Amino acid sequence: xxxxxxxxxxxxxxxxxxxxxxxxxxxxxxxxxxxxxxxxxxxxxxxxxxxxxxxxxxxxxxxxxxxxxxxxxxxxxxxxxxxxxxxxxxxxxxxxxxxxxxxxxxxxxxxx
Amino acid sequence: xxxxxxxxxxxxxxxxxxxxxxxxxxxxxxxxxxxxxxxxxxxxxxxxxxxxxxxxxxxxxxxxxxxxxxxxxxxxxxxxxxxxxxxxxxxxxxxxxxxxxxxxxxxxxxx
Numbered sequence: 001x002x003x004x005x006x007x008x009x010x011x012x013x014x015x016x017x018x019x020x021x022x023x024x025x026x027x028x029x030x031x032x033x034x035x036x037x038x039x040x041x042x043x044x045x046x047x048x049x050x051x052x053x054x055x056x057x058x059x060x061x062x063x064x065x066x067x068x069x070x071x072x073x074x075x076x077x078x079x080x081x082x083x084x085x086x087x088x089x090x091x092x093x094x095x096x097x098x099x100x101x102x103x104x105x106x107x108x109x110x111x112x
Numbered sequence: 113x114x115x116x117x118x119x120x121x122x123x124x125x126x127x128x129x130x131x132x133x134x135x136x137x138x139x140x141x142x143x144x145x146x147x148x149x150x151x152x153x154x155x156x157x158x159x160x161x162x163x164x165x166x167x168x169x170x171x172x173x174x175x176x177x178x179x180x181x182x183x184x185x186x187x188x189x190x191x192x193x194x195x196x197x198x199x200x201x202x203x204x205x206x207x208x209x210x211x212x213x214x215x216x217x218x219x220x221x222x223x
Contacts, residue, residue, distance in 0.1 A: 006155075031208075042116065042201065042213030043156075056209055090155055100146065103155040 003027065004104035006091050011109045013078065013085060021076045021107045023091035029102075030095065032074040036060060037088040037106075046089075049074055078109060086111050114139045116204055118214035125192055126222050133187040133217045135202035140180045147176050147187050148201045150216070156201065160187070192221045 004025045013019045025032065031050050035043040045058030049068040063082025068074055074093075078085045091104040115138045125131055135145070144163045148156040160169045160176040162185070168177040175188040185202060199216040206212070 004155075033211075040215060042215045043203070043211070044213075045209065045211055048209050050208065058209060088153075092156075100158050100161045101156075102158065103148075105155045106153070108153075 004091060004093055004102060006089075006104035006107050008107060009105070011107055012112050013109060014112050016080045018077055018079050019109070021078070021089055021091075021109070023074045023076065023104060025072055025074075025091075025093045025102075025104075027093055027095075027102065028071070029093035030071070031093060032068070033092045033094075033101065034058075034064070034066065034074070034076045035090045035092065037090060043090065046076065085109055114204060114206060114210070114212040116202065116212045116214040118200075118202060118217050120217060121215070122218040122220070124220040124222060127192060127194060129192050129221075130188070130190050131192055131219075133189070133200050133219070135185040135187070135214055137183045137185075137204045137212070139204075139206065140183050141206060142180065143205045143207070145176075145178055145185050146203045146205070147174075147185075148203065150199045150201060152199075159200075189219075192219075194221050194223050197221050 007022045033048045034046040037043050044060050047066045049055040065077045089107045092101040094101045117136045146161045147159040150156050162169050162178045173190040178185045199218045201216045203213045
């Protein structure tokens with residue numbers, strides 16, 4: 001089955017700790033995205049990547065980092081610099097610049 | 113800055129009713145508009161994508177329209193079913209890295 005997988009489903013972060021969220025797609029899509037969703041709010045773009053080894057900041061990139069070493073993988077690291085990391089994180093991909101986005105099931109990050 | 117508004121924030125209807133969800137946006141220079149469905153604690157499922165040159169798209173019981181000049185889109189759901197209960201989100205795209213999502217309409221279809 002083609003699709004996007006995210007792991008883990010739930011992630012707990014301690015103070016001062018960096019954590020990494022996994023996103024993998026087997027749709028052969030060039031573009032991948034990371035969004036953050038807070039209760040009662042729309043999604044906000046954190047980072048996006050159009051091709052391997054290239055990525056750009058979105059609207060709320062501070063405190064986050066990404067890599068794109070393989071076409072199918074786009075991991076997101078939430079660093080200790082992100083002071084309010086509790087949120088639902090969604091990964092998405094699309095074939096072209098203006099095509100339909102397909103979303104993964106999400107990772108919920110909580111702070112201990 | 114683009115603002116995307118969805119009204120109402122919540123809607124409860126009896127099964128079988130036809131209904132309309134609204135999405136408005138402030139900047140009409142969009143590439144496309146997409147409607148999504150989100151179930152509690154889940155990711156987004158794409159329902160319909162309307163390019164800026166199109167006026168509407170249809171899929172099954174769903175019909176989405178786009179009026180760029182007035183900054184509005186509607187999602188029409190025919191003969192609603194309890195399985196349609198979810199949050200419906202619209203998103204406009206201004207550029208490759210410029211997405212703006214509404215906060216959604218939470219729909220409850222009562223049996």
